[in-house]
Amino acid sequence: MQDGLYDIKKEITILDILDRVLTKGVVITGDIVISVADIDLIYVGLRVLLSSVESMEKMRTID
């Protein structure tokens, strides 16, 4: 196993969960608007995934 692979797997698994539960599965009507602290967010999972993978790569470069 390559260095840091365990951490990558762990992080990707959480991102996988968030991405699936927030952007996939059966939808009742159209896109669901959800809110965090009264700020409406759409496709929050995808944004989390984008930023997190980039930061993950940065962390690996620093290491």
Added chain:
Amino acid sequence: MPFILYAIIDNDQIKGTPANLIHLISEKYKVTLEIISGNTISAFVSKTSSSKVDTSQDNVLKHAALVEVISRSYSILPMRYGSVLTSQEEVLFLLDKNAAAFQHVLGQIYHKEEYSVRVLFSSSHNHEDKRENSDTPEESIPLVLQGNTANKNYLLKKYQNHTIEERRKKYSDDVKNVFTDDIQKLTSCYEVKKPHTAAFLLDAVVLIDSHKKNELIDIVVKMQAMYPQHNVILTGPWPPYSFTNIKTQ
């Protein structure tokens, strides 16, 4: 009283009340799971005090965990987080109105599991790739970019970036072809997604029969052996979130 919806299931799979499952979820997640049944389709739900969906990572992960626990016992269609209906009548209307679509997709995912397969560039490979490409041999540079034109440096940089991207795309396509050649022998239900960032060489989801898990692992192990410089990552089994693309009426 509003209801949170977790999963859709066909009535044939539910024989009586699944007391063990309800007890497990009550103990572990402090949620009282209920089943609302239409004519042919049922829904796993729980009562909630408000139809407003307050999102926190904990709530989302709890929803995911609940769906996952249900999917261990039944073939279900997972509901997206935030699926709340304001009354039992609304739930019944949803189930009966969309029964045909639910039955169709349930038939496709019966006794199947979803997995993700990803191939990631390692950071060391990125550096090697950039170093290799920044030293483009003079003879491979087009004539128009050689010599002392006013914009030579700018054009050279653009050319080098273009060749790096071209090579990266070709390499990514090669990895994708290796994967699809193998996975097609296992299932016709797979999707190779457009990578979110350049860090991904491959980002795919597959739906396979539960008993074919070891064959999928063989494919992943083979790919890791072929590409030891990259991280090949398999996650799952997941409830079939990526293969239940239903927008209900």
